[in-house]
Amino acid sequence: GTCLKLNLSAFQLSPFKCNVILNLIQDLLSNRFRLGGRNDKGKCNHKELINLSTYKLIHFRQKTAFTLAEVLITLGIIGVVAAMTIPTLAAGIQKQKIETQVKADYSVIQQTMRFMEYDDGGFYSLKDHDTAATYEWFKNNILSHLKVSHVCYNQAGCWHKPNVVKDLNGAKFLYDLPAGPGLNVITFVHPNGSYFSLDIWDGLASLKDRFGIDSKVNVLLILIDVNGAVKPNVIGKDIYIMAWTENGLVPAGADKTSQEVRNNCLQGNGYWCLKHVINSGWKIDDKVWRH
Numbered sequence: 001g002t003c004l005k006l007n008l009s010a011f012q013l014s015p016f017k018c019n020v021i022l023n024l025i026q027d028l029l030s031n032r033f034r035l036g037g038r039n040d041k042g043k044c045n046h047k048e049l050i051n052l053s054t055y056k057l058i059h060f061r062q063k064t065a066f067t068l069a070e071v072l073i074t075l076g077i078i079g080v081v082a083a084m085t086i087p088t089l090a091a092g093i094q095k096q097k098i099e100t101q102v103k104a105d106y107s108v109i110q111q112t113m114r115f116m117e118y119d120d121g122g123f124y125s126l127k128d129h130d131t132a133a134t135y136e137w138f139k140n141n142i143l144s145h146l147k148v149s150h151v152c153y154n155q156a157g158c159w160h161k162p163n164v165v166k167d168l169n170g171a172k173f174l175y176d177l178p179a180g181p182g183l184n185v186i187t188f189v190h191p192n193g194s195y196f197s198l199d200i201w202d203g204l205a206s207l208k209d210r211f212g213i214d215s216k217v218n219v220l221l222i223l224i225d226v227n228g229a230v231k232p233n234v235i236g237k238d239i240y241i242m243a244w245t246e247n248g249l250v251p252a253g254a255d256k257t258s259q260e261v262r263n264n265c266l267q268g269n270g271y272w273c274l275k276h277v278i279n280s281g282w283k284i285d286d287k288v289w290r291h
Helices: 015-031 052-061 068-118 131-141 204-211 258-267 273-279
Strands: 150-153 186-189 195-201 219-225 239-245 248-251
Touching: 068 219, 068 239, 068 248, 068 273, 131 186, 204 219, 204 239, 239 273, 248 273, 258 273
Parallel strands: none
Antiparallel strands: 150 186, 186 195, 195 219, 219 239, 239 248
């Protein structure tokens, strides 16, 4: 009269082995046996040799733990995934910060130059070689409207050293001098950490060819590295070119077509990328960032 039961508690089984046994039991039950206690006549069915409820009780009460090998494999997988994803996430965060800072720095210099013009501090009569007059103009008309952490008058210390700044083709900037990107330049560090470079530009023909800006008067060529000494220090990624002209502040490439600007930014040296960023809603093209 008593049905035979198989008690699995006598075995110390891993979850994997338990699952194998469970699958085997389910296969046996589906093909040969029936669940239940006694048959319709009240007698024990001797084919029902396995009580599945006993197994399930053991399965949930069994103490399980990861083996050392399983832990090491899991940590290895986590490490591989982290190595693949963390650099991408970090690059995306840096890109977003630069996009925000580009717009902020552009606004800072635009407001400063407008205040300068309100004060009748025009510079259009200045020449590139008028060093003393240019410095005097900067002190009287820019520093009165703009806070700076440090100023360098045609001296090193407020811009990158030579051969640090590159364009999108990997070449150094056209005017890469010890004092900064130009002759008789004024460079300064903003309290937010950005590097600024100001240079009186009176070569109007070269201005249009190299920087895509058409002007009939001298302009103030401006370069901004929006994150200062932090890399990548590449024109078109974190360094942008603009100019103050008779039409106000304009980005490099302002007088070029959208397609010309796009070609320069995605396939050229990147000098006109600020215009492309503005056209894209102050967003850096992913192709440029991965360049």
